[in-house]
Amino acid sequence: MANTLVELIFIPAPGVGHIMSTVEIAKLLVNRDQRLSITVLVIKPPSVDSGSVIAAYIESLAKDNMDNHISFIQLPQDETSLIHDPNDLIFFNVFIPSHCKYVRNAVADMSSQPGSGRIAGFVIDMFCTCMIDVANEFNVPTYVFFTSNAAFLGFKFYIQTLTDDMNKDLIEIQNSDTEISVPSFVKPLPTKFLWDLVQTRQGLDCVLSSVRKLRKVKAIMVNTFLELETHAIESLTADISIPPVYPVGPILSLEGGSGAGKxxxxxxxxxxxxxxxxxxxxxxxxxxxxxxxxxxxxxxxxxxxxxxxxxxxxxxxxxxxxxxxxxxxxxxxxxxxxxxxxxxxxxxxxxxxxxxxxxxxxxxxxxxxxxxxxxxxxxxxxxxxxxxxxxxxxxxxxxxxxxxxxxxxxxxxxxxxxxxxxxxxxxxxxxxxxxxxxxxxxxxxxxxxxxxxxxxxxxxxxxRLTMMDGGSSYASVGLLIKDFITNVTCSS
Known part of the structure; x- marks a missing residue:
């Protein structure tokens, strides 16, 4: 096992901030354990300018001699799913799912290469839950890298509980200009502050579908740290219906950034x-x-x-x-x-x-x-x-x-x-x-x-202390790496 590479497939959402955070967590993982090898499957965004910014960013990583344990594959783009409005729900319901076949092909090609590592799992963005089905086809577990905070993650799970278990209508609640007590927030949350995607029926349905899939993943890494969001993380950990949550942050991109090339x-x-x-x-x-x-x-x-x-x-x-x-x-x-x-x-x-x-x-x-x-x-x-x-x-x-x-x-x-x-x-x-x-x-x-x-x-x-040896996020990352390695050894 010492000489065997353990392969992880990362699938970020096609947004600049999402891809940059994904690259930073990938660098953190391979720096901690040289047995890990990560392939980032890049979905090209539908807007030309977003695509050019992301392409420039990835090109800058190559020039900086990115660790050879991290590689990038730009996925083809399904022309039939191209959209002009990146805020349209088609982005989540059609555009990202249209790339499942390309992910399937890329992973199959990788697996057939001589000397390729054993795939330990998919690590997907919170907007890419459709890729769970692809991971299942390869009989590997799925992890989520959640690029927002633990309180917001708790909110997503809570609105599904509110809808499915408590038979409440979030749209009606919002129209009443009230507050809701979300377990991951300390204070009651005024509905006027809620995520814009859950403020329409179509958007709420899209989110609920995604959260139901989210409950089926093996674990969720969150870009936060225990000392910052103690209440939110404890509320998530206390709910046994939620997959294990690992605070691994702060994951920051402190060089270059979305102005790559400027x-x-x-x-x-x-x-x-x-x-x-x-x-x-x-x-x-x-x-x-x-x-x-x-x-x-x-x-x-x-x-x-x-x-x-x-x-x-x-x-x-x-x-x-x-x-x-x-x-x-x-x-x-x-x-x-x-x-x-x-x-x-x-x-x-x-x-x-x-x-x-x-x-x-x-x-x-x-x-x-x-x-x-x-x-x-x-x-x-x-x-x-x-x-x-x-x-x-x-x-x-x-x-x-x-x-x-x-x-x-x-x-x-x-x-x-x-x-x-x-x-x-x-x-x-x-x-x-x-x-x-x-x-x-x-x-x-x-x-x-x-x-x-x-x-x-x-x-x-x-x-800063949480990311150092002995810190809570450092420990979380260590537990995740152990889990990745175990996935491969158990399937051998």
């Missing part, structure tokens, strides 16, 4: 070098985050009124013609900013385009982070000890923001219920314009609330 102005870092420690607030809203001109002007006024130093990653919304879902950089940001803003703030702030988020958060001059509350971004902010001010946009980000602000006290609120269809640039958000006064208040709190800052600094230390 250049960044070193002048910004030189400017940060000249600022006092923890004095700069950094505004960055993820790879899909952008605002219309009215909202941009309110952010500018809020920043100016706060008096705090800032770095603002300001992006132009996509055109809306469906050729791109990603924002772009302004040639001249002054066209959307209040008149004279850039001149008045030239000494205390920088308005930039795309930013290498992790590198900016790592700088000791940065003392606050206005974030869209994607889970990867929140983990990065905790890793670097920078408190967040929450401005969620889509998907489960409102629930992430609620947990961080209300349950954990590790962030402050700008808005918790802001919601925007980022896949439809012409759609309006659900709460109207966030005013300069609200933004100013949030910035002041994130920069001046020492209680939150202290808690975040303490969690930063814990987030």
């Amino acid at each position: 250049r960044f102005d070193d002048d910004i870092f030189r400017w940060l070098d000249s600022q006092p420690p923890s004095s700069v607030v950094f505004l960055c809203f993820g790879s899909l985050g952008s605002f219309d001109e009215v909202q941009v002007k309110e952010i500018a006024r809020g920043l100016e009124q706060s008096g705090h130093r800032f770095v603002w990653s300001l992006r132009r919304p996509p055109s809306g013609d469906q050729t791109s879902i990603f924002p772009s950089d302004y040639e001249d940001p002054g066209v959307v900013l209040p008149e004279g803003f850039l001149d008045r703030t030239s000494g205390i702030g920088k308005v930039i385009g795309w930013a290498p988020q992790a590198a900016v958060l790592a700088h000791n001059a940065v003392g606050g982070f206005v974030s869209h509350c994607g889970w990867n971004s929140l983990l990065e902010s905790l890793w670097f000890g920078v408190p967040s001010a929450t401005w969620p946009m889509y998907a489960e980000q409102q629930m992430n923001a609620f947990e961080m602000v209300v349950d954990l006290g590790l962030a402050v609120e700008i808005k918790l219920d802001y919601r925007k269809d980022v896949f439809n640039p012409k759609a309006h958000n659900t709460v109207g314009v966030v005013t300069a006064g609200v933004i100013e208040s949030g910035i002041r709190r994130v920069m001046e609330d020492n209680d939150v800052r202290t808690k975040v600094k303490e969690m930063s230390v814990k987030s």
Whole structure:
């Protein structure tokens, strides 16, 4: 057995953040045990720009001499399942399932190669539960790598229990503008913060179908850590109907990122070098985050009124013609900013385009982070000890923001219920314009609330210790590796 490679098949969802997290957990596993070999099956996303970003990222990994225990196979794309709207439920119900046949062929080809390792299991994304059936055909177990948090995982299981066992209608509950007591959250969760995918009948049915499959996997790895989400993890562990849950995080991609291939102005870092420690607030809203001109002007006024130093990653919304879902950089940001803003703030702030988020958060001059509350971004902010001010946009980000602000006290609120269809640039958000006064208040709190800052600094230390020998996530990863190896030895 010592010389036999144990092969794992990883299938991430075709999103930049999902693939980057998958690569990081793959690197962690093979670095811990050289008997492991991982093949990542890459589903090309339907949008051209997403595909080019992912291709550039994978190409950059190859140039960096990625560990030879990790390889990538780009799957063919089923032309009949191509869709223009990546937020459409067809994405989960048709587009990803259309790749099952290509996964089946790729795994069969791998297995037939001389000297290939024994397959210990599939590790699939939470949106790829259709691949469980393919794993079963090869008689190997399926694991899930859950790229969001444990509280959200608990929510997914709870809504299935609510529907199937308690005969409750989540759609009716949401329409009543109430709260629900989800076991994985400490405080009752207002229904207005629920994941956008479960707010329609069609979306809820899709999610319930996926969760029923999720209960059949061998184990679930979650990108979180015990010290951060103690309550959520204990609630999942206590429910014997849920597969074993392994907190393995924080899994972070601290180099490159979704801006693979983009250049960044070193002048910004030189400017940060000249600022006092923890004095700069950094505004960055993820790879899909952008605002219309009215909202941009309110952010500018809020920043100016706060008096705090800032770095603002300001992006132009996509055109809306469906050729791109990603924002772009302004040639001249002054066209959307209040008149004279850039001149008045030239000494205390920088308005930039795309930013290498992790590198900016790592700088000791940065003392606050206005974030869209994607889970990867929140983990990065905790890793670097920078408190967040929450401005969620889509998907489960409102629930992430609620947990961080209300349950954990590790962030402050700008808005918790802001919601925007980022896949439809012409759609309006659900709460109207966030005013300069609200933004100013949030910035002041994130920069001046020492209680939150202290808690975040303490969690930063814990987030690093948990990944070291003796830490809880380190132990979880060790147990998983043992399980992978056992799968092969038992089937020999």
